[in-house]
Amino acid sequence: MEEHHIRLKQDSLQKETTTLNLGPTHPATHGVFQNVLEMDGERIVGATSTIGYIHRAFEKLSERRPYYQITPITDRLNYCSSPINNIGWHLTMEKLLGLKVPRRVDYMRVIIMELARISDHLICNSVVGVDSGAYTGFLYVMQYRELIYEIYEEICGSRLTTNIGRIGGFERNFNDKVFSKLDRFQKEYPGVQQEFENLFTHNRIFMDRTIGVGAISAERALNYSFTGPNLRAAGVDYDVRVAEPYCAYGELDFQIPVGKTGDCYDRFLVRNEEIWQSLSMIRQAREKMEKEPPEVFHADAPAYYLAPKEDVYTKMEALIYHFKIVMGEIDAPAGEVYHCVEGANGELGYYLISDGGRTPYRLHFRRPCFIYYQAYPELIHGALLSDAVICMSSLNLIAGEMDA
């Protein structure tokens, strides 16, 4: 039978694109932000991102808060790895004050920050799996995030918005439960991570869904001020832990994994390798920590570090300092500081101007995902809608950090 086709005259049809709202509350956005996509059939020809839905005026709030009350604000930036934000803020303050902390505190901080990095990476990578249709990996690793949260809980009493540590060290020493849970984590997690990678890394479907998707060249990534695993996946070996070592990173032996193509697959691989490096750093820090006096967990900085409660009730000096700290009566020296740490998704910077008062004169957070999310329309141009979803989760966007 002869086939018949409808033949239309040239230019007799007007071509239209479809506008599609991805978000603000879409299961694939993993946070509250909106992308207005222009679709030509299934291809994305344009995207406009709208953010700011959970803006909470952190920088303005900081100008009215005594220094120690700013730590809970930093929790709510990248809430998948709050301890890194908290400790980054304490380090900034210590830089301003010229406060030197005991060596053991440095190792403790490295352990907590690397645990936070693992918990952040494992959730990001497993969510990339979820968005490509593989839910199982997410469930495998999630119980170990739970274990990490239990470790935080033993130290600071909370899990997600941790407010961990103080200017000068930690509020509590690591107790036996912390060490036994750390032992369990170090013993069991490598197997789980290996199993997770076995599920994904050479999975044909996963590779097809991620290779070449959301790719960015090293030049563009640098021009967009990418940092963290997203930059390293594009092949630039910039890591704050190496470039400007803080805490004990200078004496630890670790490698910085880099990718080549800057696509979702390389970002996934870089994060997985960073998890292995973090595990090794935790092991090294624990070994070095054992050589330090076990009772030391904070610096001697009475004007900034809250004294133990029993001292506050029984000692005059501790009571005075307690009152001054809690009422925000401690003036910090004047100065202008930029300090950065390697957050789980990039360079997390604190630009602090103190005029010598009880609160910052100005505090600006360099929030890595706010900066690299603006590249998103470029990353997904010409891609399919389902690629855009994977690309979004593999960038590790955290709405709390983006919107400050």
Place this chain on the structure above:
Amino acid sequence: MGLNNAYIQQRLTDKFPDQVTGFEEPFGLLGFSAPAVMNLKIIQFLYEDEGLKFRFLTDLTAVHYPGKQDAELAVVYLLHNLVDNIRIRFKVYTGIGKPDIFTATKIFAAANWMERETYDFFGINFVGHPNLVRILNVDEMDYFPMRKQYPLEDQGRTDKDDEMFGRS
């Protein structure tokens, strides 16, 4: 390697005598300032000069100094040379009456949202910016909230008497 603060300062004073001023090194970070109209020329020079190569825009923000006559707003650039691993902080001051600053989006794609955020909170008008609209606050907002004339709390509150704590 070999790039250090003294060399950067020398290069800048050779290239822009009288214009680049206020050199300081708080906590080892070289800081300096320049007139507002010079911002792009200096950033371009820092970017392109073979000896300097500041090709990474770490951060861009603003600060409000209400006491500085005709230089109330400072725009702060934090630039990074990733090869030699050295940072600098560059400030330009502008009056609050007409806060016009040239945009850096032509040099750094990342400046786009950073400048939008700075506009959103401080009202800096980045001349030549492709899409200078609010980014975190609502579009209907008609003031710039990070300026110092907008205190966070109602200063007239009586339940929090600052005199009780030795503040006036």
